[in-house]
Amino acid sequence: DALGNSWTLPDFVDTAWQAGTLAAGYENSSGYQNLLGLDVRPAMLNLNAGCFIRVPFTVASLTDALSLTLRMRYDDGFAVYLNGTLLPSAGRNAPSPLTYNSVAAADHPDAEAVLYEDIPLTQHLGLLKAGANVLAIHGLNRTASSSDFLIGPQLLLSRGSFTAGFMP
Secondary structure (H helix, E strand, C coil), X not given: CCCCCHHHCCCCCCCCCCCCCCCEEEXXXXXXXXXXXXXXXXXXXXCCCEEEEEEEEEECCCCCEEEEEEEEEEECXXXXXXXXXXXXXXXXXXXXXXXXXXXXXXXXXXXXXXCCEEEECHHHHHHCCCEEEEEEEEEECCCCCCCEEEEEEEEEEEECCCCCCCCC
16 A cells, blocks of 8 residues: 555566566466466465556657557456556456455456457557556456466557558
8 A cells, every 4th residue: 555556657666576477376276377477376365366567668669659459368357557547448357446455346257367358558559658668557356365366468569650642
């Protein structure tokens, strides 16, 4: 709670945080174990239903940026921030209001959790900047005692150029 939303900003110092490759989560039986690069079981299981995840990335240039898409694997829900701005339409099963100790508003079945859901973010391209950026995700489990948890994001920026015209 003391962090507020400071952890969602690009200049937040996260050097004391656990680091790893994505996806983040845990699995007590079978299903997600081959997808995980960051085990958050010790910090979550029977303690917390939520997990703060930061994905710093650099954009060299926004010239010719056409679209932005979040591809997400998740169990059970999440809220998304791009450079500190909450994107309510991009989240899934996030309650309102969202607090540090929120739980997912609904279950997301395991069979669906392992499949990427494509979430268009093109309307938020203006939040990106050339240089350092951060995708921040408040991962949400249905309960702190859940047997598994998964947050696996990919952010896709499409570029290109297109010139339209006609000849009489």
